[in-house]
Amino acid sequence: MRAVRMVEHGGPEVLRYEEVADPAVGPHDLLVDVTACGVNFIDTYQRSGQYPVSLPCVPGSEGAGTVTEVGSAVTGFEVGDRVAWPQVPGSYAERVALPAERAVRLPAELDSTTAAAAMLQGLTAHYLVTSTHPVGPGTVALVHAAAGGMGLLLTQWITARGGTVVGTVSTPEKERLARQAGAAEIIRYTERDIVEGVRAATEGSGVHVVYDGVGRDTFEASLSCLRPRGTLALFGAASGPVPPFDPQRLNSAGSLFLTRPTLAHHLADRAELEWRTGELFEAITRQRLRIRIGESYRLSEAARAHEDLEGRRTTGKLLLHP
Template identity: 60%
Template sequence: MRAIVVTEHGGPEVLRPAETADPRPGPGEVIVDVEARGVNFIDVYQRSGAYATPLPFTPGVEAVGTVGELGPDVTGVTVGQRVGWVMLPGGYAERAAVPADRTVPIPDGVTSEQAAAVLLQGLTAHYLTHTTYPVQPGDTVLVHAAAGGTGLLLTQLAKLRGARVIGTVSTGAKEEAARAAGADEIVRYTETDVADAVRRLTDGAGVQAVYDGVGATTFDASLACLRPRGVLALFGQSSGAVPPVDPQRLNSAGSVYLTRPSLAHYTADREELLERASDVLGLVGTGSLKVHVGGRYDLADAARAHEDLTGRRTTGKLLLG
């Protein structure tokens, strides 16, 4: 079968297509014939070595396909069923062996492409807005990179929960995308100081929560945007890791809270995984949550997809077909 195999950490050039043996299911595993794969920054971190990943490996922690074979001791999943998964490797391949208890069923009203475009980032946006800082009606929240894949979903879910959303973007096209997702106010961080703009937009009060997946370049502004006892949810580091932080800064910012959450810890229990997936996919199925695919690439063009993602040349979600 075709697969992308990483044999050394490095730039996008290490994403090399290869012919590999078909996987065989172990106990509790299913073989999924993959139809669509999400491209995510975690793939970049694993490829580059920023996240320690044993070599060789096939990247891709988000994919959707049809179950083609069951291993021993599998229950609750059937051959021919459409399923998806997140936070497990192997998606950049034609077939993958996946633990059955980490798969989620894809409802009929959601296409495989939609599901692959929403599972990781949709579940991330869900836990951030429903659990890490549960948005309340009337809250004002700040979403960094509001036109990105996660940002667009965060904006929509925050609006569905009754928030006023301030989004940061870099270009006019990205502003249009963020506003279409429901952002009430837009700050172009390339043209104005984010903290000053947010203070102005909130009459000096600041926001209840900042959802920051950018990291190094936005962290200081994120702290400065919070109101007393606000929450900074630092869920990613697309611009690089944040340097060590003196806890006294949290006091100076207004006794604020800083958390570095991960999807794995909000879906560790299968019941919680299925509940979040059901909520997100249900909203997609009814049209209440819109998924924007910003680029589609052949599996062999994974390197180009990574270049476009890290070069910030896209909006929405990138998919490998």
């Protein structure tokens, strides 16, 4: 089969589209023909070596497709089932063997391409608004990169739960997308200071929570935008890791909370995976949550997808199609 493989860390050029051996299917596995797989910032971190992974490897960790083989010990799945998965290494490939416990069957109303686009970002948005800082009526949240794949999902989900979103974007086009998703206020950070914009939007109070997937470039502003006892949920580092800082600052700024959550710790067991995906799929099929696919690429174009993502030339979700 064909897959994207890397044998060294580096820039997008280390992603090689080549022939590899078919994956081995164990007794607890499913073999799936991949319809689409998602491209995420964590893939670029692993490619660059910021998050070290064992080499050589096939990158990618989410996707959707059709089951073509069922392991001898697997129950509950059949050949022909349409499934999706989060956090399964090796997803940039034509076929993936994955543990059955990491797969979820898709409802008839949900197409495989949309499911592939929704898994990591949709489940991340779910735990951020339900578990990291539960959003409800009256919650005011700052969402960085509000027109990106994560930003659009967070904005929609916060708004659906009764919260108010102040979003940051870089261009008028991205502002339009964020407002369509439900953002009440937008700050174009290329034209206005973020802290000044947030203070103006909240009459000087600041926000209850900042959802920050950018990291180094926004961290200082994120802290300064919080009201006393506010929460900074630092769930990514698209601009690079945050330098060390003195925790005493959380005290002096108003007894702030800082957390660095990750999806793996919010899919602790099968029950939690089914709960989160169930609510995600229901939100999509009932059109409370719209998945915007920004760009689709051939699997052989993985390097270009990484270049576009890191260059912040995209909105919405990026997908690879074998």
